[in-house]
Amino acid sequence: MSRLDRYSTRHLEQELNLETLADDLEDVSYDPEQFPGLVYRTxxxxxxxxxxxxGKLVCTGASSIDNLEEAVRITVEKFRSLGIAVPADPEVTVQNIVTSGDFGTRLNLNAIAIGLGLEAVEYEPEQFPGLVYRLDEPDVVALLFGSGKLVITGGEHPTDAEAAIETVxxxxxxxxLLET
Structure with missing residues (x-):
């Protein structure tokens, strides 16, 4: 039912010259007028x-925690090969896991907004096509769409997403409000 996307942060403990890095690295995008950081892809x-x-490094888009850690390792090794002093064994901290899924049936978001209680949801279809449902346990946000698709964001562990899907x-x- 779901697809996981994870991101983590790491600090390289020094300021970086992004212009020089953009010149020295392949597979990078750097346009400071569009985005204040350099994007290095593995x-x-x-x-x-x-x-x-x-010096902050945010790794995103990995499909598993193992892949996330490997992508960070590759990135750190690449920086070391350029002579950038990077702390040994960088600690990877998962800060957000995004999970997507599909209930396989259309959802009546108006009825869901009323049923879940207006204090727990944000639903303004003229502003955003999905219903925002903030769960207390686990502490995540569920985005529900009329198509039956949902996105869970804000978890730090895969179990957060699993529990959120089950709760919703x-x-x-x-x-x-959901057909079985």
Missing amino acids: TDPKAASLLFRS QTRLLELE
Whole structure:
């Protein structure tokens, strides 16, 4: 039912000259007028590392925690090969796991907004086509779409996403707003 996308942050403990890095690295995008960081892409595993002048590194797009750690390792090794002093064994901190899924049936978002309670949801279809449902346990956000698709964001562990999907599905079934 779901697809996972993870990101983590790491600090390289030094300021970076992004212009020089953009000249020295292949597979990078750097356009400071569009985005304040440099984007370095790995292909195996597929991920993108966002590097900022402050030395902050954010790795995103990996499909598993193992792939995330591997992409960070590749990025750090690449920097070391350029003579950038990077701390040994960088700690990878997962900060956000994005999970997408599909209930396989259309959802009536107006009824869901009323059923879940207006204090727990944001639904303004003129502004955004999805319903935003903030769960307390786990502490994540579920985006529900009329097509039946959902996105869970904000978790730090795969179990957060799994629990959120189960919670949303159970609530919708209890409210008789989801076909089985």
